[in-house]
Amino acid sequence: GEDVEQSLFLSVREGDSSVINCTYTDSSSTYLYWYKQEPGAGLQLLTYIFSNMDMKQDQRLTVLLNKKDKHLSLRIADTQTGDSAIYFCAERGTNAGKSTFGDGTTLTVKP
Amino acid sequence: NAGVTQTPKFRILKIGQSMTLQCTQDMNHNYMYWYRQDPGMGLKLIYYSVGAGITDKGEVPNGYNVSRSTTEDFPLRLELAAPSQTSVYFCASNRQGRDTEAFFGQGTRLTVV
Secondary structure, eight states: OOOEEEOSEEEEETTSOEEEEEEEOOTTOOEEEEEEEOTTSOEEEEEEEETTOSEEEETTEEEEEETTTTEEEEEESSOOGGGOEEEEEEEEOSSSSOOEEOOOEEEEEEO | OOOEEEEOSEEEEOTTOOEEEEEEESSOOSEEEEEEEOTTOOEEEEEEEEETTEEEEOSOOTTEEEOOSSSSBOOEEESSOOGGGOEEEEEEEEOSSTTOOOEEOOOEEEEEO
16 A cells, blocks of 8 residues: 655754654655644644645745655755644545654754 | 544553443544554554444454444443553544544553553
């Protein structure tokens, strides 16, 4: 079945850039998503990218997609303490309804 | 719109007890899902539904049942609670289509003792 993998932890200093990486196996993935989960809350969509795009930028967020290597990354510029959360990568492929989620990357931002 | 609403927020069950986790959405979404999130882990799909009257198993369906009699509601039933079902449960929904955002409820924290 489909699989999505992420590194589990990332720690950065406030003001630095954060890069969270994700790999996926489903070559038919058409949309890839980044969700953010704050403590005690559900997941909220941050951004998504269509598989025919290489890059998408949205304010401090930059998503890079390497479809050949099935690698997705999320860059957060000027990381703030409020960015501390768990970030989930997800893909949606041949089954238009179901998403497959990674295990999440816990981002810790130190002042 | 209230979005996706889950009740209860917290629950403690004894081994062998039963309960139903409620989920309702007011966005007229076709697709609804139940996930569980164990500590330090990602989301595991329990069951999903692509429309009223249609449900299907996800990765970890054992010990659970669902029904979808209306578009709005997708309750998750635990018949004989076991300690392994201690987890945070999330309900989610999205409209049909691959480019659509999934909306999540706030979660139900269940402890089985």
